[in-house]
Amino acid sequence: MQAPTTPDPALIEACRKKDRAALETVFRAHLPALERFVAHMVGPKADIEDLVQDTLVTAIAAFPGYRGDASVGSWLNGIAVNVARRHLRRPVERRSVPLDLVAAAAEPVDPGAAPDGIADGRRRVERIHAHMSAIGPERRIAFILHVIEGRPIEEIAQIVGASRMAVKSRIFWARRALMARVRRDPALRELAPGEERS
Amino acid sequence: MKLIGCGRTRALLAARAAGLSASERDALHAHLQTCGDCREQAHLLDEIVLAVGVTPSLTPAARERTIERALRQGLEQACKPPPFWKSRSALAVGTVVLSGALAATVALVMMRGSERPLQPTLVEQPNLRPQETPLASEPRDLPAGVEVAVAHARVRAVRRASISWNEKAATVKLDSGAIELDVDPALQRGFRVITDAFVVEVLGTHFTVDAAHVEVSRGTVRVLAPDGRVLVARLQMGQTWSPLQAAPTISEPAAQPERRTHATQPADVAEQLARARRDLANGQVARAEKEASSILAGGRERRQEAEARTLLAECAQARGQIDQAFAAYAVVAERFGDLPAGETALFAAGRTLADAGRRVSATHWLHRYLNSYPSGRFTVEAKERLAGFERNQP
Numbered sequence: 238m239q240a241p242t243t244p245d246p247a248l249i250e251a252c253r254k255k256d257r258a259a260l261e262t263v264f265r266a267h268l269p270a271l272e273r274f275v276a277h278m279v280g281p282k283a284d285i286e287d288l289v290q291d292t293l294v295t296a297i298a299a300f301p302g303y304r305g306d307a308s309v310g311s312w313l314n315g316i317a318v319n320v321a322r323r324h325l326r327r328p329v330e331r332r333s334v335p336l337d338l339v340a341a342a343a344e345p346v347d348p349g350a351a352p353d354g355i356a357d358g359r360r361r362v363e364r365i366h367a368h369m370s371a372i373g374p375e376r377r378i379a380f381i382l383h384v385i386e387g388r389p390i391e392e393i394a395q396i397v398g399a400s401r402m403a404v405k406s407r408i409f410w411a412r413r414a415l416m417a418r419v420r421r422d423p424a425l426r427e428l429a430p431g432e433e434r435s
Numbered sequence: 436m437k438l439i440g441c442g443r444t445r446a447l448l449a450a451r452a453a454g455l456s457a458s459e460r461d462a463l464h465a466h467l468q469t470c471g472d473c474r475e476q477a478h479l480l481d482e483i484v485l486a487v488g489v490t491p492s493l494t495p496a497a498r499e500r501t502i503e504r505a506l507r508q509g510l511e512q513a514c515k516p517p518p519f520w521k522s523r524s525a526l527a528v529g530t531v532v533l534s535g536a537l538a539a540t541v542a543l544v545m546m547r548g549s550e551r552p553l554q555p556t557l558v559e560q561p562n563l564r565p566q567e568t569p570l571a572s573e574p575r576d577l578p579a580g581v582e583v584a585v586a587h588a589r590v591r592a593v594r595r596a597s598i599s600w601n602e603k604a605a606t607v608k609l610d611s612g613a614i615e616l617d618v619d620p621a622l623q624r625g626f627r628v629i630t631d632a633f634v635v636e637v638l639g640t641h642f643t644v645d646a647a648h649v650e651v652s653r654g655t656v657r658v659l660a661p662d663g664r665v666l667v668a669r670l671q672m673g674q675t676w677s678p679l680q681a682a683p684t685i686s687e688p689a690a691q692p693e694r695r696t697h698a699t700q701p702a703d704v705a706e707q708l709a710r711a712r713r714d715l716a717n718g719q720v721a722r723a724e725k726e727a728s729s730i731l732a733g734g735r736e737r738r739q740e741a742e743a744r745t746l747l748a749e750c751a752q753a754r755g756q757i758d759q760a761f762a763a764y765a766v767v768a769e770r771f772g773d774l775p776a777g778e779t780a781l782f783a784a785g786r787t788l789a790d791a792g793r794r795v796s797a798t799h800w801l802h803r804y805l806n807s808y809p810s811g812r813f814t815v816e817a818k819e820r821l822a823g824f825e826r827n828q829p
Contacts, residue, residue, distance in 0.1 A: 255513050257506055264502050272493050272501075280487075286497050286812075287775045290505045297509030327709060365486035380449075384480070385487050387452030405446075412449055416479060 249309070252300045260300075264293055267310050274314055277381050278321040280366045288324055292317045307395075315396050318378060325374035364425055368418040372411050379404050380411035439466055444473045448480050494810035504773065511578050574599045574610050579773070580737060588618040588626050593643060593737065593770070613645035613770075618654075633666060634659040641732070648677040652732050672732060704735045711746050715753065724750045741767055741776035748783065757791045772807070782813040789820050798824055 251259030268289070275288050295316050303312055369377065375397070382393045383404075393404045419425050439447070444466045447459055455463065467474050493501065577583065577592035584590075586605040590598065596612025606627045607614070618626045618637050628635040628644050635644055640654025649658060651670050658667040658676055670676050711726035723746060730743040748763035764787060767780035785800035801817045808814065 255510060257510060260506060260509075261502060264505065268493075268498055268502065272498075277487060284775050286493060286501050289493070290501050290508070293502070293505030294509040294512070297505070297513060327705075361482070362486040365483055369483075369487060381487065383453055384449045385452065385484055387454065389453050408449055409446070412445065412480075415483065416476065419479060419483070 246305075249300075249303065249305060253303065255297060255300070260297060263309055264296075267313055270310060271313055271317060274386065275317050275321060277385050278318070278378055279324055280370055288317075288320055292320045295320065311392070311396070318382075318396050322374050322378060325370075325377065361425060364422055365419065368415055368422065371418060372414055375399075376407040376411035376414070379407035380415070383408050384412070438462065441466075441470060441473055444470070445476055448473070448477050452484070496808075496810040497812075507578070508580070511580055574608075577612070577614070586626065587624060588616050591615045591617075593645075594773075609644060609646070611646065613643060615641075615643045617641045629661075632661070634661060648675055650675045704730055704733070704739045708739060708742055708746070711743070715746065715749060718753075720750050720753045737771070738774055738776065741771040741774050741780075744771075745776055745780055745783075748780065752787060757787060761787050775812075778804075778808050778811055779813075781807060782811070782817060785817065786820070789824075794824055 248259050248262060252263055271292065272285055272289050275292065276285050279285070279288060292313065296313055299316065303309070307315075372380065378397060379393055379399075382388045382396065383390065388396075390401050390404050390408075394401050397404065399407075439462045444463060447455060447463045467477060574597045577590075577596045577598060579592050579594045582589055582591040585600045585607055586602050588605070588607075590600075590607055591614065593613040593615050596614050597610040598607050598612075598614065599610070600607045604627075605624060606629060607616075608629045614628070616626070616628065616637075618640055626637050628637075630644065630646055632646065633649075635642070635649050635656050635658055637654065637656045640651060640656055642649060642651045642654070642656055644650075649656065649670060651672050651674055653672055655672070656670045657665065658670055660666050667676050707726050707730050711723040711730070714720075714726065715723035727743040727746040727750065731740065735743065744763060744767045748760050748767065751757075751760035751763055761784055764780040764784035768777050768784055771777035771780070781800070781804045785797050785804055788800055789797035791797075798821060801821050804811065804817050805814060805821075811817075
């Protein structure tokens with residue numbers, strides 16, 4: 238979880254005036270957290286570099302409107318959520334490059350294949366990501382922000398512009414759908430032999 | 436200790452990363468001791484968090500690239516003049532219109548009072564072109580993506596270009612870089628682009644020029660030598676000409692897109708690209724090709740152009756046309772090296788050759804990829820393929 242930091246007013250003012258050096262300083266400070274945040278939301282096969290770039294370009298245009306109520310990190314994350322939402326709403330085929338990687342992600346895993354070492358671990362991660370990408374963008378974003386990023390419900394509500402109840406509901410349904418998909422997947426059967434009952 | 440049910444337990448399991456209070460932790464622990472289903476849920480959720488939570492981070496080089504590109508693009512966009520309705524010209528037009536309306540009202544009142552006939556007043560409207568370009572005789576640098584209006588044409592720098600122009604003569608002189616032009620055919624007035632090696636004459640079309648080639652994406656152009664000799668009488672949509680080659684070549688598939696009656700919006704293009712990808716994924720290669728070609732024929736952003744060209748390369752690959760696929764990837768890599776699509780295309784060019792068993796060429800292109808993107812997204816795979824070549828060397 239990202240700790241809120243007090244932004245330097247002079248630096249922020251320079252960013253509002255689109256001062257290149259100031260923008261670069263702010264971006265460098267927040268880039269590692271931002272790219273992790275984006276990667277969590279869209280998965281490893283998306284073009285993270287491109288999406289982070291889109292976030293920063295949007296931030297440059299939006300800086301004059303930044304009031305300083307939230308930390309710059311949270312504000313950038315809010316922009317990143319919108320960029321990720323747009324990305325996740327695109328058809329699956331368009332989300333990643335190159336095409337053959339998409340095809341590989343969609344390809345059903347041979348249930349008879351022997352689970353073994355690194356290949357097995359990689360396949361398991363790929364399958365979980367494939368199931369995650371089947372969850373609708375709003376639910377997926379809420380789930381990731383809460384369960385993976387560890388952000389409290391209130392903060393997520395603020396970031397995604399929804400009520401607390403709506404966020405809770407999205408997390409509930411995302412978790413339920415994901416569990417059900419994971420349990421049904423023969424390649425992940427060894428993780429959960431039971432049936433979803435919640 | 437407070438006892439909790441399965442529903443609450445699962446909500447607490449999901450909230451573990453966000454932090455639980457001591458009493459919540461105790462209650463969760465106690466429930467997990469007794470409930471097998473929830474224990475299994477916890478295990479499953481841990482696996483998911485582990486899988487999704489561990490993400491590859493960008494390399495330092497990729498980070499530098501991302502920041503550099505974002506700053507360049509963001510600051511360029513910031514330097515662009517605002518839309519017309521936000522500009523001072525809009526204020527001026529609004530003031531003129533309001534003044535006119537006020538004057539008309541006052542005149543009407545006065546006319547009623549004096550019973551004299553009202554004289555019509557001509558209100559001069561300013562030129563409403565969205566981007567006013569001053570006459571410039573000195574060469575000016577256009578950063579990539581920046582667009583200016585020259586006479587009845589829109590000139591956009593595909594990559595950084597140095598141009599000078601003459602509005603009255605409807606002429607642009609290209610000193611370096613590459614530009615894309617969209618000439619309004621409605622005025623039935625010619626437009627010329629002069630390079631050191633050739634002159635391109637058009638009458639309403641959309642085309643791209645750099646020092647080494649001309650590519651027409653809509654309409655027809657004529658290419659002349661600097662001394663006025665006709666080099667190519669008609670260079671048509673989908674054709675490319677270079678002073679280094681004797682005859683024009685078709686750079687796009689033969690499928691001719693329908694002529695557009697309105698400018699294509701980026702959102703439409705995004706939909707078209709999505710459709711084309713779907714078609715290709717479903718094995719409808721011809722449809723995907725047609726869609727991608729029509730994107731190239733209309734208005735589109737640079738990134739969309741790169742994607743459409745990549746699609747054409749993939750279509751050629753799907754048809755088994757290795758040479759065409761390779762050439763198309765190479766073009767994307769060459770022209771869009773600053774975009775992620777350019778990087779992907781450079782690697783795809785090498786991979787296509789490698790898959791076709793052309794080991795020598797593939798080695799060259801994979802090395803070229805590694806030299807261009809030492810910490811790129813496909814560096815590991817490129818190295819693996821090269822290592823594979825070495826292992827299997829006869």
